[in-house]
Amino acid sequence: MRTLLEVDNVSVSFDGFKAVDNLSFTIGYNELQAIIGPNGAGKTTFMDIITGQTKPDSGNILWGEKSTNLNKKNETEIALLGIGRKFQKPTVFENKTLIENLILSQKKNRNPFNVLFQRNSEHEINSIIKILKDINLFNIKEKRAGEISHGQKQWLEIGMLLTQNPKLLLVDEPAAGMTPNERNQTVQILKKLSKSSSIIVVEHDMEFVRNLNCRVTVLNEGSILSSGSIDFVSQNDEVIEVYLGR
Amino acid sequence: MINKIKDPLSQHLLIFVITMFLFTILVTFLSEPYGINLISTSFVKVLGKTLCLCIAAVAMDVVWGYCGILSLGHFAFFGLGGYMIGMWLMYERTELIVLNSINEQQLPLTPSELKEAIGNQIFGVVGGKEIPNIWIFADNIYMQLLLVVLVPGLLAFIFGWLAFRSRVTGVYLSILTQAMTLALSLYLFQNDSGLRGNNGLSGLQNIPHIEGLGQPSISIWFFWFSSIALLLTLFIFKFILNSKFGSVITAVRDNETRLRFFGYNVESYKLFIFVLTAIITGLAGAIYYPQAGIINPAEIAPIASIYLAVWVAIGGRGNLYGAILGASSVSLLSSWFTGGNAPNIPLGFYTIEWVNWWTVFLGIGFVLITIFSKNGLIGFLNNIFIKIK
Ligand SMILES: Nc1ncnc2c1ncn2[C@@H]1O[C@H](COP(=O)(O)OP(=O)(O)O)[C@@H](O)[C@H]1O
Ligand SMILES: [Mg+2]
Numbered sequence: 001m002r003t004l005l006e007v008d009n010v011s012v013s014f015d016g017f018k019a020v021d022n023l024s025f026t027i028g029y030n031e032l033q034a035i036i037g038p039n040g041a042g043k044t045t046f047m048d049i050i051t052g053q054t055k056p057d058s059g060n061i062l063w064g065e066k067s068t069n070l071n072k073k074n075e076t077e078i079a080l081l082g083i084g085r086k087f088q089k090p091t092v093f094e095n096k097t098l099i100e101n102l103i104l105s106q107k108k109n110r111n112p113f114n115v116l117f118q119r120n121s122e123h124e125i126n127s128i129i130k131i132l133k134d135i136n137l138f139n140i141k142e143k144r145a146g147e148i149s150h151g152q153k154q155w156l157e158i159g160m161l162l163t164q165n166p167k168l169l170l171v172d173e174p175a176a177g178m179t180p181n182e183r184n185q186t187v188q189i190l191k192k193l194s195k196s197s198s199i200i201v202v203e204h205d206m207e208f209v210r211n212l213n214c215r216v217t218v219l220n221e222g223s224i225l226s227s228g229s230i231d232f233v234s235q236n237d238e239v240i241e242v243y244l245g246r
Numbered sequence: 247m248i249n250k251i252k253d254p255l256s257q258h259l260l261i262f263v264i265t266m267f268l269f270t271i272l273v274t275f276l277s278e279p280y281g282i283n284l285i286s287t288s289f290v291k292v293l294g295k296t297l298c299l300c301i302a303a304v305a306m307d308v309v310w311g312y313c314g315i316l317s318l319g320h321f322a323f324f325g326l327g328g329y330m331i332g333m334w335l336m337y338e339r340t341e342l343i344v345l346n347s348i349n350e351q352q353l354p355l356t357p358s359e360l361k362e363a364i365g366n367q368i369f370g371v372v373g374g375k376e377i378p379n380i381w382i383f384a385d386n387i388y389m390q391l392l393l394v395v396l397v398p399g400l401l402a403f404i405f406g407w408l409a410f411r412s413r414v415t416g417v418y419l420s421i422l423t424q425a426m427t428l429a430l431s432l433y434l435f436q437n438d439s440g441l442r443g444n445n446g447l448s449g450l451q452n453i454p455h456i457e458g459l460g461q462p463s464i465s466i467w468f469f470w471f472s473s474i475a476l477l478l479t480l481f482i483f484k485f486i487l488n489s490k491f492g493s494v495i496t497a498v499r500d501n502e503t504r505l506r507f508f509g510y511n512v513e514s515y516k517l518f519i520f521v522l523t524a525i526i527t528g529l530a531g532a533i534y535y536p537q538a539g540i541i542n543p544a545e546i547a548p549i550a551s552i553y554l555a556v557w558v559a560i561g562g563r564g565n566l567y568g569a570i571l572g573a574s575s576v577s578l579l580s581s582w583f584t585g586g587n588a589p590n591i592p593l594g595f596y597t598i599e600w601v602n603w604w605t606v607f608l609g610i611g612f613v614l615i616t617i618f619s620k621n622g623l624i625g626f627l628n629n630i631f632i633k634i635k
Contacts (some may be wrong), residue, residue, distance in 0.1 A: 076509075079546075091501065091504050093497050093500055093501065094500070095496065095500055096493065096496070096497070100493050103490060103493065104490075104494065104497055104508065108509065110508075110509055110510050111362075111514075112491065112494075112511075112514050112515050112518045115489070115490050115491045116486065116489055116490075116491045117489070117496060118489070118490045150365070183432075193330050244334055
């Protein structure tokens with residue numbers, strides 16, 4: 001499989017405390033992977049490193065066919081390369097309909113004078129419709145974002161990322177606060193999306209990750225305990241200790 | 247379906263256009279020069295002026311209700327528009343008067359003698375006769391009309407650029423806009439400001455070259471003019487608000503940080519709206535003051551801009567018809583109560599004189615409306631409509 005992103009021996013410490021320690025990780029095109037680990041394991045920090053919010057103390061982050069080094073790029077440049085990130089707390093525009101939210105996030109000219117006369121081509125409309133269907137919100141597309149459930153807001157936020165046509169999606173704890181039914185749908189949505197882009201899901205819910213049925217990397221105290229299928233990692237003694245031992 | 251988020255020419259707008267049209271016809275029909283002489287010329291002027299205030303309120307609603315910038319300085323732009331057109335009106339009329347009086351003596355004036363005579367007439371009250379440099383274009387209506395747009399626009403641009411770029415928001419911005427209008431007003435109060443100090447510009451109701459028509463006709467003309475201007479204002483803002491641009495500015499109001507994450511330059515959107523609303527407010531002022539007849543620095547005292555915000559809040563923020571309802575009802579009531587028309591209420595031990603008590607009454611009304619109807623009068627009416635249906 002061709003490699004889309006390679007994180008190579010990266011370390012970060014905050015005031016001497018190693019939040020991420022010699023971590024290496026790769027993901028290919030259109031691949032779905034999960035990262036799990038207890039609170040404070042360094043999952044969010046790991047995402048911060050990829051998106052440029054946090055600079056690594058050592059190690060490299062390489063992107064795409066040409067292995068572009070991301071270490072020296074800022075957040076905006078990295079976002080423009082095609083890395084989209086969903087934060088833990090959904091922030092959608094509550095007063096706007098789902099469609100308006102998606103149109104707002106669309107990847108188009110943002111100059112005010114241009115926006116004043118901006119219309120959507122048929123192609124662009126179709127791609128918004130496709131996104132609405134992919135995130136299971138097509139039927140309520142005219143609803144205001146403030147009226148939908150927490151889980152649906154999470155999907156809308158994913159949809160807003162998708163309008164940017166990202167090559168890699170970073171999704172931080174998507175299932176937090178969701179009903180069991182919404183969790184199942186989220187699994188389906190992520191699987192569907194991984195057909196056309198790569199996705200890294202951070203989650204600490206084991207059951208959710210099991211349903212994703214993908215490669216899993218277990219993080220603890222900043223370093224990798226184990227990596228492989230969910231069945232494989234859950235037989236690892238250290239993993240069992242971290243998750244069940246205490 | 248997705249392209250047309252909302253229909254720009256919505257039903258409401260159509261209803262409003264028709265209502266305005268009928269109202270304008272009705273007033274014309276009741277007027278002295280073109281109808282059955284049931285309403286006075288001064289009342290026609292009150293109505294025309296009210297329409298101009300509605301334009302300012304609509305602009306205020308766009309900048310505050312939709313874009314979330316509580317500007318408490320927009321009346322400065324209104325006044326500046328008035329001053330700019332007032333300069334031409336006063337200069338041109340004085341020139342005509344001077345030339346007329348000379349004709350009788352059969353002695354042609356040199357240009358500099360003419361200038362001096364005009365200067366004497368206009369600036370005598372502030373002890374000068376030199377025509378200040380800012381009056382350089384005053385004899386040219388096209389230039390002065392251009393200034394009606396440019397002066398408020400430029401002031402708004404410079405102020406907005408400095409304020410938004412430094413990320414001044416919320417109450418700090420409101421205070422800054424109050425300071426702006428206060429500073430401008432204090433400056434104009436000075437006799438050497440070049441705009442006749444506290445005397446202001448007067449005689450503006452006498453429109454040069456068409457004075458012969460008489461005030462009754464002119465007042466109707468201006469009333470029509472104000473009415474068309476209000477409709478045009480609504481069209482422009484409805485177009486903007488219904489476009490994607492409108493969606494962006496309400497997003498600025500709701501969560502500008504999030505919008506920045508999407509790569510929107512929030513400051514340039516704010517600046518666009520601030521400047522555009524300033525220009526429209528200035529134009530409204532330019533139609534208002536020829537009907538009022540006089541403009542002086544007291545007009546742009548800080549309280550005037552606060553009133554503008556109060557009208558919008560009472561009418562219903564975030565709804566252009568609400569702004570019109572608030573501005574028209576409150577300003578009409580206000581001129582009724584303070585104009586000495588309202589009967590005083592004798593309580594025996596004390597007499598309620600409306601001239602003094604109106605502001606208290608307005609204040610209480612403001613508090614009650616904001617407490618009981620989040621969306622102002624228009625929200626209240628909407629609720630009633632929904633209940634009837
Ligand atoms: N900016 C920061 N400054 C100091 N410590 C931090 C900072 N960000 C994260 N940490 C610490 O790094 C560790 C990993 O945090 P985080 O990546 O948020 O964990 P997770 O997302 O897996 O729960 C935690 O102990 C946290 O307190
Ligand atoms: Mg976290």
